Amino acid sequence: MGRRGKGGGHGGHHGGSWKVAYADFVTSMMALFMVLWLIGLTPQETREDLARYFKDPNLFQGNGQMPGRENPIDTTIAIIPSQSSGAPDQTSVLQQVSPSDSIVTQLQQSIEEGSLWAFRDRVKITQTTEGVEVSIIEKANEIMFDSGSANPNPKTLDILKAIAKELKGHGNHLMIGGHTDAHPLVNKPGYTNWELSADRANKVRSILEHDGVDPKRVSAVRGFADTKPINAKNPFAAQNRRITIVVLKR
Numbered sequence: 001m002g003r004r005g006k007g008g009g010h011g012g013h014h015g016g017s018w019k020v021a022y023a024d025f026v027t028s029m030m031a032l033f034m035v036l037w038l039i040g041l042t043p044q045e046t047r048e049d050l051a052r053y054f055k056d057p058n059l060f061q062g063n064g065q066m067p068g069r070e071n072p073i074d075t076t077i078a079i080i081p082s083q084s085s086g087a088p089d090q091t092s093v094l095q096q097v098s099p100s101d102s103i104v105t106q107l108q109q110s111i112e113e114g115s116l117w118a119f120r121d122r123v124k125i126t127q128t129t130e131g132v133e134v135s136i137i138e139k140a141n142e143i144m145f146d147s148g149s150a151n152p153n154p155k156t157l158d159i160l161k162a163i164a165k166e167l168k169g170h171g172n173h174l175m176i177g178g179h180t181d182a183h184p185l186v187n188k189p190g191y192t193n194w195e196l197s198a199d200r201a202n203k204v205r206s207i208l209e210h211d212g213v214d215p216k217r218v219s220a221v222r223g224f225a226d227t228k229p230i231n232a233k234n235p236f237a238a239q240n241r242r243i244t245i246v247v248l249k250r
Contacts, residue, residue, distance in 0.1 A: 103170050103247060104132055115162040122159060130175065131248040134163060137230070138241040148185050150199040152207070160204060163245065164211035170247075173219040176201045176208075177244040182226040182235035198223025204243050219248070 107125050110116040116123050122142070124135045136159055138144045144156045152160070167174070178201035180193040201221045209215045231237035 103166075103172070107132070107134065107166055110162070110166050115165055116159075119155075119159045119162065123163070128246060131172070131246050134245045134247070136160075136163075136243045136245075137239050140238040144241065144243070145200055148188060148196065150196070150203040152203065157207065160207045161211050164208045164213050167208070167245075167247070168212040168214070171214075171217065173217050173248045174208075174213070175220040175222065175246040175248065176205050176218065177222040177224055177246070178202075178204070179224050179228060179240060179242045179244065180226050181229070181237065181240045193225035194223050196223070197225050200243065204245070208245075 104125070107116070111120050111123060111125070119136075122137055122139065124137060126133050126135065136144065136156070142155065143153065145152050178197035178199070180197045182193075185191055185193065185196065198221070201223055205218055205221050209218070226235055226240065229235055229237070229240040230242070231239055234240075
């Protein structure tokens, strides 16, 4: 009779199976961390839409838009060419441009992967009746201006410089607005949130012009005080303190 080998056949058969299982586990963990990382980079609105999609894919309309949600931007805004190189052809001063050529897409790309990416949690682009509004929103732990003052902090200057870089190549007129929260100013008699919001908007105008935006493009500088809050339920919320730059359609 032949001699049995030491350890038998079962030990050799199962000896390497744990390595395969471990490799599968490591791969799964890597995939999980990658998904969590990508979700962390996704805006809150997009995450909410994804959650609703997986609950009921039929909610999406044919254009991929959730029902009841308006498109936040106009994909075909009329762009006025810059006049810095001389008088433009009057037949092409106003033109409907494709989304890839519009200032809207340019600003979006700047937020997603360009000079505004570092400030993506502070800059918001929305469509208004007047044009495309670029909002710089204050955070509770990152103030934009000195308290009760029109003096911007260094990060605000960096944001405005990045926005000026995107805007100065176009000829559309701009309207700049300042917004405050509802806290009254107590240390400056006769100086209210109306004056403060207007002074901050005017300061932004001078910064944009210093960074290359043509002064002739600024058609209005407005102070809104606390009359147009983002968070109407909390008039003292930090996000109500902001600067808006409207790129006019005409």
